[in-house]
């Protein structure tokens with residue numbers, strides 16, 4: 302007993318000494334609890350210390366926006382900043398912050414904590430971090446004084462993402478040029494078939510200027526090369542899997558390649574357990590007997606689609622036909638695919654994937670693999686094939702000058718006529734085929750493609766810079782393509798699928814389920830008959846949106862929460878956002894191919910955590 306008391310006494314003396322060193326006096330009077338009643342108001346606290354670097358930046362953990370920036374000066378270099386209390390912050394030490402060269406960025410950690418909640422108990426306090434030292438091998442920085450020993454400073458957990466403006470990108474976004482994924486040339490062509498060879502591998506690419514980011518991509522690229530296919534001509538994509546047995550994010554190197562939106566035989570669909578192991582090569586044959594549309598190919602491995610796509614495994618597959626060519630739409634250099642994806646990077650440029658079961662989001666917005674790029678355009682019409690290739694994030698795309706754009710169609714091809722909008726929400730895996738007309742903008746002007754659902758670094762997607770006048774001979778036809786409208790009366794039956802959270806507390810529970818069951822590749826959850834039409838009702842009994850995606854065929858939306866779909870969503874689709882606690886009914890025809898397919902949520906971490914069902918089309 303005596304020994305224990307001595308140790309306790311020693312500890313309390315030590316802590317008191319640190320507190321005296323770390324915390325200054327308070328300006329306010331009395332103690333006001335952060336969760337107290339009337340009279341609790343946020344004030345400010347002062348954060349100060351010494352650094353070996355050139356600046357300390359505080360980021361508001363709630364908004365990912367810069368809260369304060371202090372440049373270090375003097376010998377030794379000291380800094381001081383004032384922060385509003387009642388919020389959570391992350392602090393970053395900049396090694397060499399300055400014109401165009403931010404050097405290394407070190408998030409400030411105490412143990413495993415880098416989010417610090419500064420409550421109003423810290424009002425008027427001075428929190429002295431002491432010398433904040435970078436740990437060169439760990440990539441973090443540690444303060445000599447523990448701020449959590451000061452009144453009002455609490456551990457707020459860990460947030461490993463680095464806001465892109467800390468790289469210098471967000472201070473001055475749109476500095477990098479848009480990447481347009483290369484169109485892959487066929488390895489061979491016959492009278493019926495175009496064959497492509499793709500090599501899947503890890504690669505180091507420069508996403509943040511001056512830093513290398515390890516990705517896994519088709520031909521070492523992210524996004525992968527674009528395939529341009531023609532209706533009626535078969536495509537064979539041969540994928541050689543050059544991934545290691547364990548790849549980025551600790552995910553297995555096995556893959557299952559899926560052509561998203563492709564109407565293909567069951568054997569070619571990339572069923573989640575139909576895997577291509579590292580070292581193996583697999584040929585997928587796509588008949589292309591469907592309407593022209595913007596498709597994409599990506600990995601679909603059971604349990605690991607999230608990390609596989611996050612680290613780079615996705616590419617465009619654009620299907621066209623003679624009828625489309627005859628419409629005179631902008632083409633060639635004026636028809637641009639844009640895949641929007643959000644990612645997180647650490648201070649070394651590494652992609653950070655946490656595997657959040659609610660869905661992974663990032664605070665850097667990339668288009669075609671580049672953070673918030675610029676794209677030089679002529680003052681004329683452009684056709685953009687926009688894909689939300691994000692794991693979880695939704696975007697509401699809009700132009701910063703409020704101008705209208707025309708939606709030609711979504712996932713499954715053309716609407717009967719273009720639909721004029723000022724904004725459009727894209728859930729994960731949704732596509733929009735749009736025409737933007739820059740002809741009314743003077744040379745030298747710019748317009749930003751914005752995300753109205755974003756905040757701070759996620760509010761801007763890319764910028765169009767009008768840099769020249771060009772004659773525009775392209776057309777925006779009043780009519781695009783007649784649509785075969787499916788009617789509810791054609792359906793032979795209705796099936797109901799409830800998307801909900803699983804029973805996490807139960808033994809072996811999973812986060813996300815369909816009809817109460819986690820995905821089982823050996824259990825058939827629906828058996829539509831080949832050649833028939835069915836209505837599928839998706840009921841969302843959770844507080845998160847679930848973009849539902851059945852394979853095998855395109856569908857049409859009958860209603861969303863009882864209302865007909867908006868005109869933009871009234872054509873062929875392959876993914877529909879089922880809003881939180883909402884209901885969506887779709888109708889589709891199971892034509893041509895029998896066999897096993899899947900229906901799943903396209904929030905990839907929901908899919909990986911079992912929100913998927915097998916259905917078999919039966920002869």
Ligand SMILES: [Cu+2]
Pocket residue numbers: 846847848902903904907908912
């Ligand atoms: Cu979901």
